[in-house]
Amino acid sequence: MDVFLTGSTGFLGGEILMDLTNRKEVGKIFCLVRAKTQQEAVERVKKVFFLHGDHFDENRIIPIAGDLSEDKLTEELIANKALETIETIVHSAANTSFSKIFDTMVKDVNIAGLQRILKWSATLKSLKTFVYVGTATICGKNILNRTVLEEESPDVNAEHVVSYTYTKMTGEQVLHEFLREEQILVVRPSIIMGDSRPWAPRSTVILWTLATVNLLRLVPVNPLAQLDIISVDFASQAIVELLFAKRKHQVYHISSGQAGATNALKITGAIEPHFNHRPPFKFVNTSHVKQMVAWAKNHPPKPGDELEGNTAHLNYWNDIFESRGRLRILLFALEPYLEFMELGQIFDNSKLIEDTGIKQPLPAHEYIKNSIKYLEKIDVFEGAVDP
C-alpha cells in the first residue's frame, strides 16, 4: 500500500518514516515537506534517513514540497496524479509550540492545515485509513492525579494549559466532517521525550525541559506527581503496529500507562549521579515560580517568601547566569511544562497493548540513561526562545 506522511522532518514523524520504510506491506511513501523547491524537499528527507545511517531509496520515498498553512495545498495535492492511489495517510505534522506568541500560527497549521489535507483526502477513492496523530493532553487541566481513558476526550468543556492542545482537540472533531468513520484512526501520544536507544534523538524538544530542570536544580514542581512519558521509538513503533493491527477501537493512547509511569523524582534521580558538579536537586512548591520570576527581575525575596530559605541555590544561580534576565527567559519557557507536570495524569494504554500485542514501554527513568550525553549538549537558552 502507498502511504502519504506529513511531518516526516519532525521528531515523531521522522521515526514513523523509518518504521514505515521497514514494513514490507508499504509501497511508496510520499512525504509532505516544507521546502521552496522539490530539490530542497528531497534534501530534507534524505537528512532524516542519514541521521542514523538509514538507506534512502529514491524509488520508494517521494518527497513533495508543500505547506499546511497555504490555501493552495489542497489543489496541489488533488492535481498530483501520483497521489490518486494513496491508501493510508499519516498526519503527524503540527505546530507544537506552547508559546502564546505563536497561537495564530498553531491554529492555522493544526486546524486549517488539517482541513486542507482532509479536503484532498475526501477525494481519494482508495483511502482506507487516515491516521491522525493527536495528543493525550487534549483531556485538559481539570483532570488531576488519575488515569485517563480514551473515551474522556474530546471534551469541549476541557480547560487547556496551552492553545496547542485545544487545536489538537478541535482537529479530532474536524476529522468526522470529511472522513467515513471506518477510515479514522486517532493515536494520542502522551509526552514523547528522547529515544530509548543509545543514539542521538531526532529532537531535543522535551529533553530541553529536563536539561533546564537539570541546570536550575531548584525545581518548583511536585516530585511525586505521576508523569506519562514515552520514548520516540516506542511512540512510532506503537503507531505503526496499530496501523497494521486488527483494531477494535478508533482512538488509542500511545502512552506509558501505569506500568511505565514515572515522576520527576525518579527521573532526576536517574541523571543526578552524572552531574555531581551541580548542587543537589531540591523540589519546592509551584508557588515558588512567581517568587523565582520576581527574583529574576531583581526583586529581593520578600520577608516570609519561601524562596528565602534557598540561598544556596540562589547563590548558584548568581554564579551560573550572566544576568538574571537569562533566568527569566528560562522560567518563562518552562512554566507551561511545569503546569503539565503538576497534573499527575497517566493515560491508560490497555487498548494499545491488547490490540497490538507490543510490550509495555520502559519507564522514562530507565531509558533516559541513554540520553544523558545528549542532555549535556542542549543549549537551554536556544531551546527557550525557539520552542
Ligand SMILES: NC(=O)c1ccc[n+]([C@@H]2O[C@H](COP(=O)([O-])OP(=O)(O)OC[C@H]3O[C@@H](n4cnc5c(N)ncnc54)[C@H](OP(=O)(O)O)[C@@H]3O)[C@@H](O)[C@H]2O)c1
Ligand atoms: N513531541 C511530543 O511530546 C508529542 C506528544 C503528543 C503528541 N504529539 C504530536 O505528534 C506529532 C508530531 O510531533 P513532533 O514532536 O514530531 O513535532 P515536531 O518535531 O515539531 O515536528 C513537526 C512536524 O510538522 C511539520 N510542520 C509544521 N508546520 C508545518 C507546515 N506549515 N506545513 C507542513 N509541515 C509542517 C514540521 O516541518 P518542519 O521540519 O518544516 O518544521 C515537522 O516535520 C504532532 O501532531 C504532535 O501534536 C507530540
